[in-house]
Amino acid sequence: MKAVILLSGGLDSSTVVYQALVDGYQAYAISFDYQQRHRQELQSALAIAKAAGVVEHQVISFDLRQWGGSALTDNSIDLPQGRDLEEMGQNIPITYVPARNTIFLSFALGYAESINAQRVYIGVNAVDYSGYPDCRPDYIQAMQEVFRLGTKQGREGNPINIHTPLINLKKTEIIQLGNKLGVPWELTWSCYAGGDVACGICDSCRLRLAAFAELGLQDPIPYAK
């Protein structure tokens, strides 16, 4: 059995790669170079794919700076810094990239169909201050219908299924799951900023640091602040 796993190189998607393996799937990873501000996450994606022993790792390149619209693809928009977790959850943040998960899942669907995979795994998470519209269960259900109706496999009664093992987990629970699965956190990258070391103050760093702290654990990666 084969599964395609969306792998950004962060905590969540890295955990999902290891989950797919214990679920008994041959893992095919897919990552995206969309000229995101934090492209160094791709180095983490490569390292995790290698550490986990995936069968194949596809990196798809395109340029979402062409229309910007997000702090992750337009350097003229400042990243939020130093926000507390309550603040993060109140609105759809400026780090939202229009249609990003839809684009990612579409490529994963094409890849999955071309290798006759049964599943696509994605590490979306609908709790813990994620304001993103394309991380919620109703959105995933809608994409599932697209997977069923938009492909040859689906029309032949054999749809590729979307699996979201983290969707209802808190960040602390994801870390606990990853610890159980042996995810090498030191290889992962979460920071939105483009620095050599994680900034420690963007939303993504703060969420990660808060979760490790709540568990009384040390995050093994270095931070600038």
Added chain:
Amino acid sequence: MKAVILLSGGLDSSTVVYQALVDGYQAYAISFDYQQRHRQELQSALAIAKAAGVVEHQVISFDLRQWGGSALTDNSIDLPQGRDLEEMGQNIPITYVPARNTIFLSFALGYAESINAQRVYIGVNAVDYSGYPDCRPDYIQAMQEVFRLGTKQGREGNPINIHTPLINLKKTEIIQLGNKLGVPWELTWSCYAGGDVACGICDSCRLRLAAFAELGLQDPIPYAK
């Protein structure tokens, strides 16, 4: 009012650009260089966008040869040639590119949201021997739900709507509509093969030629055969 129009440079999408204009929209075209065998269609897309006077034309590049799976992205798979129209309609053809319209619509959605567009136009067609799963009304409805749930605009009650003005038209009716709208057919490109001139024998050429012939009209582009 703004609309994003998926423009391949063929008869159908070119007609849709002109339809969007008469519908009163400012036209923003989007085309894709996915290393398709018939990349010269992009020259037609550029020419049509210019002739129609679109506000902006985005060309997004990525490489679907990475996993192949289609006669349009894998040169080792032969294109069907010389098939009659009945044959074409019986199965999903080998020119089917896994998840292609889903990928295209996803990018169109991101572009539309970044410019605050109200509509995305796509020239899909569910009649006339199109065996493609991602050209059918139920698929488009599923994508519409994704458009609604996967975006900030949609979540705020202002979804971007997918318009498919050609979905129930026969190829002959599309040509009649395009004639009424003044589409410059001489600028369009339909052939799937990679030659300098349209081959005249691939499914796409045969469907086009048959429609012009049925109307007693001359297709203004040159053909090799």
